[in-house]
Amino acid sequence: MTHPYTHYVEEFVKLQEEAREMPLGDFAPASAPRLMDNAPRVLVFSPHPDDESITGALTLRLRRELNYRVCVVAVTQGSRVDRQEARLQEMYGACHFLGFELITTRQNGLASINPKTRAGNPDGWATSVETIAQIISYHRPSFIVIPHDQDWNSTHLGTHHLVVDALKTLGPAFKCRIIETEYWHPMSDPNLMIQSTAEEVADLVAATSFHKGEVVRNPYHLTLPSWMADNVRRGGEIVGGQGEATPVWNFATLYRVRDFVRGGFETCLKAGRIIPTGGDLAAVFKIQ
Numbered sequence: 001m002t003h004p005y006t007h008y009v010e011e012f013v014k015l016q017e018e019a020r021e022m023p024l025g026d027f028a029p030a031s032a033p034r035l036m037d038n039a040p041r042v043l044v045f046s047p048h049p050d051d052e053s054i055t056g057a058l059t060l061r062l063r064r065e066l067n068y069r070v071c072v073v074a075v076t077q078g079s080r081v082d083r084q085e086a087r088l089q090e091m092y093g094a095c096h097f098l099g100f101e102l103i104t105t106r107q108n109g110l111a112s113i114n115p116k117t118r119a120g121n122p123d124g125w126a127t128s129v130e131t132i133a134q135i136i137s138y139h140r141p142s143f144i145v146i147p148h149d150q151d152w153n154s155t156h157l158g159t160h161h162l163v164v165d166a167l168k169t170l171g172p173a174f175k176c177r178i179i180e181t182e183y184w185h186p187m188s189d190p191n192l193m194i195q196s197t198a199e200e201v202a203d204l205v206a207a208t209s210f211h212k213g214e215v216v217r218n219p220y221h222l223t224l225p226s227w228m229a230d231n232v233r234r235g236g237e238i239v240g241g242q243g244e245a246t247p248v249w250n251f252a253t254l255y256r257v258r259d260f261v262r263g264g265f266e267t268c269l270k271a272g273r274i275i276p277t278g279g280d281l282a283a284v285f286k287i288q
Contacts, residue, residue: 019222025093025210030203032064032099039069040287043141044100045132046072047113047159049091050214051147053207054224055181056098057196057253059145060204063099065281068143070100073135075159077109083213084108094210098203103139105131113158118165125165132166136174142287145179148256152184172262177285180256186234190254191269192284193235193247195276201225201251228253239272247274257284 042062046052052059052072062068072095077084088104095102110128118125136144146163147156160180167174182190196204201224208221215221228251235254236246259268273284 016222020219022209024212024215025090025097025206027097027206027210029097029099030206033067035067035069039067040143041139041141042068042070042143042145043103043136043139044070044072044145045075045159045163046091047075047147047153047155048078049074049087050094050208050211050220051156051181051183052091052100053094053098053204053211054220055145055183055253056100056204056207057200057228057251058179058192058194058255059100060098060200061194061196061281062143062285066285068285070098071103071139071141072100073103073105073132074109075105075132075162076111076113076155081108086213087211090211090213094207097210098207103135105135110162113162114154115157115161116154118158118161125162128162129165129169132162133169136163136166137170141176143177143179143285144260145181148180148182148187150185150187151182156184167260168263175259175261177268178258178260178265180258182254187254187256190235190239190256191272192255192257193231193239193252193272193274194255195247195249195274195279196228196251196253197277198250201228225251235274240274241272247276249276 063070149160231252258265
């Protein structure tokens with residue numbers, strides 16, 4: 001049976017097939033404002049190379065609209081030793097394309113960053129925590145980006161706890177705003193929905209495509225627009241309120257924003273916040 005939506009779905013499939021033939025990575029850097037020497041810092045703790053691009057809608061806007069310095073920490077370089085150096089080089093390309101800086105932890109990245117190691121190898125875990133604490137202490141970020149604590153993938157879970165454990169070693173005087181991301185498992189209580197333009201999504205897709213070894217295995221870059229489209233459906237009610245009208249947007253990403261003060265998390269948004277293209281990012285991400 002043919003009806004108007006047949007054409008819609010067939011065109012969607014056609015676009016996916018065409019996109020599979022497009023080149024991967026190696027694009028000239030996208031345009032971004034020149035950084036000031038004293039630009040506020042955003043530290044993104046990326047569990048794997050590619051997470052910085054997949055969940056990077058907000059950090060891309062912070063870089064372009066507020067001219068914040070976005071520094072991506074390569075927590076791990078993947079579990080395959082034979083691919084670790086290549087994945088780091090792919091990550092350099094993606095970050096350079098987006099106007100982000102890249103920070104490494106040690107040669108080949110940290111290993112076994114997961115809840116099992118945290119519970120069963122306290123000495124090894126403590127060494128990794130110290131490495132992360134040193135990075136945070138050196139850069140003194142105003143904002144830190146980590147996966148949320150239920151993001152399913154063991155390295156995403158490990159990265160969340162690794163950074164939080166490191167923050168707790170810095171003493172009660174340290175404070176910053178924490179931005180939690182989702183990918184493998186949706187958050188039950190995100191409090192921020194960020195709109196992205198078609199151009200921004202295209203840049204995130206292009207950046208993800210720099211991770212050639214991963215997207216050949218699983219085309220994360222091609223499914224990114226669909227995921228971001230579905231985030232509009234979820235966020236319209238979960239962030240905006242059940243039964244509220246969903247914004248007429250094409251793309252969005254959901255986050256949870258909290259403050260880390262006096263060694264723990266505190267609420268910083270009294271209600272969910274929806275920030276459209278051109279909206280006031282500084283209202284949530286101003287420097288205290």
